[in-house]
Amino acid sequence: MRSFKNIxxxxxxxxxxxxxxxxxxxxxxxxxxxxxxxxxIDDVFYQDWVAGIKEGGSGTNVHVTFKDFTExxxxxxxxxxxxxxxxxxxxxxxxxxIGYFKKGTNRDIIMxxxxxxxxxxxxxxxxxxxxxxxEAVVSYIQNGVTNYYKITNIRRKEMLAFPxxxxxxxx
Numbered sequence: 001m002r003s004f005k006n007i008x009x010x011x012x013x014x015x016x017x018x019x020x021x022x023x024x025x026x027x028x029x030x031x032x033x034x035x036x037x038x039x040x041i042d043d044v045f046y047q048d049w050v051a052g053i054k055e056g057g058s059g060t061n062v063h064v065t066f067k068d069f070t071e072x073x074x075x076x077x078x079x080x081x082x083x084x085x086x087x088x089x090x091x092x093x094x095x096x097x098i099g100y101f102k103k104g105t106n107r108d109i110i111m112x113x114x115x116x117x118x119x120x121x122x123x124x125x126x127x128x129x130x131x132x133x134x135e136a137v138v139s140y141i142q143n144g145v146t147n148y149y150k151i152t153n154i155r156r157k158e159m160l161a162f163p164x165x166x167x168x169x170x171x
Contacts, residue, residue: 031128037149038142039069042095044151046080046136049160056162059102062136064151066095072142079137079148082127087138099136 043065050058062080064087069075075087078099090096112118129137134154140147 031148033129033137034147034149037140037147038073039140040067041065041151042067044136045155045157046134047157047160049162052162057102057104059100062099062101062154063090064097064099064136064138065093066097069095069140070142074141076139076141076146079127079129079131079139081131081133084127097138 046062048060075097085099087097
C-alpha cells in the first residue's frame, strides 16, 4: 500500500513540475516592441488595390523603405490590420520591403458532418498587437532573435484600380 502512495505522490509532483515548465516556455515567444531598432525608416505607406476582373480580387500593399540597416538585420514580416504577411524585398528598390495583404484569403477550414474530420481544424492564433488602421509592426531578425517595431501614422496612397483585360473575342 505504501508503494501505491509513493507512485501517486510521484505523479502529482511530476504534473506540478510539468505545469511550471510550460509557464516558463510561454514567455519565450513574447511580442515585446523595440523602441530603438537598428535601422531607420525613410518612407512607409499603404495602398489599396483592386483587380480589373472579379477573380483577381483586391487587397492592400504595405511598403516600407529603410534608410539604412546593418547587415545582421533581416526583415521578416509585416503585421497590419489583424493580418500577418512575410515581407518581400522589392525588385525595384533594395531597401524597400512590401507586405501583400490580399482580401478574402481564408485559411483552409474543414467543414464536414463528421466531427472527427472537423476536429483537424486548428483555431487561429490571436493577433498579437493592438493597432490602428494606419499602424503596422515590422518583425526583424537580428543575431538569431526576432524583434518587433511599431510604425505609426502610415500614409495612405490613392487606390490602384487595375484595368480589365480584354477578352480574346474583343480583338
